[in-house]
Amino acid sequence: MAGKSTNRGRSGATGDSPTGEGPVTRAAVLAAALRIVDRDGVDGLSMRRLAEAVRRDPMVIYRHVPNKAAVLDGVAEVVFAELSVDPKDSDWMGQLRSVARDFRKIALDHPRVVPLLVTRPLATPLGLRPQAVLRPLEDILALLTHAGFSGPDALHIYRAVFGFLYGHVLNELQEIVENPDETDDLLRLGLYRLPIAEFPLLRGLAPALAEYDGAAELERGLDILLTGLAAHIPRDHGANPN
Structure with a gap:
């Protein structure tokens, strides 16, 4: 019949899948986007690849997320x-x-x-961020004010803790060795490339750098940070315990 496509590989105006799986949802689009980023990184994500991943015409995807920036915001939202x-x-x-x-x-x-968790929320005014991104902030503020901290001090603690966390995970993920099978720490980390006269301390720390333990490093940092915060930020110990 004229005017009716015989290609069932394209989705129609209803957004149904070509295999009759029903209409796509925003959650399904973002889940597919997360899988792509997990596998190929942010640069590997495109609207075309996203449409292919959910087996939809790209125009169906645009009904749920208007552009790639919105997809990236959504991926951060899903993970948060x-x-x-x-x-x-x-x-x-x-x-x-x-x-x-x-x-x-x-x-x-x-x-x-x-990188999306660290940078994407900062590109959006606080009140315009997705609720899933803001929920940890609201709940931590509730936790700390319940413990007797003032609102401004609770916000200070949140910023200090998450600033530390962002830096920690970025640092841990960048602890990449040059030659994993090398037993000599200088060679394993590639530090032998650095002039000894200019980087004597860094080269000297090769054994400590090679023994980096992300979990233990996190605990050490939390010990220092939380103990310091508890000692220097006053609390109202008469706060309502309920």
Whole structure:
């Protein structure tokens, strides 16, 4: 019949899949985008590849995410949604440690998404960010004010902790060795390339650098950070415990 396409490989106006799997959703689009970024990195993501991944015409994808920037924001949103905070935990330091460990695990599970977690939210005014991105902030503020900190001090603690976390995961993911099978630490890390007269301390730390343990380093940093915050930021110990 004239005017009716016989190509079932293209989706129609309803957004149905060519295999009759039903209409696509924003969640399905973002899940496919996350898989692409996990596998190929941000540069490997395009609207065309995303459409192919969900077996839809690209125009169907644009109904859910208007452009690549919106897809990247959505990917950060999906991953941030994996992070949960218990705002009613009476042990605020223990809860922040748990959040930090969970964030590190998420980062290691999605290493190619980490740059989005660190940079994408900063490109959007606070009130315009997705709720999944803002939820950890709101819950940590609730946790800390419940523990007796003032609102501004709770915000200061949040910024200090997440600033540390962002730096930690970026640093851990960049601990790349040049020759993994080399037993000599200078050769393994490629530090032999550095002039000894200009970088004596860095070269001298080769054994410590080679023994880098991301989990242990996180705990050491949290010890220093949380102990310092607890000692220097006053609390209202008469705060309502409920």
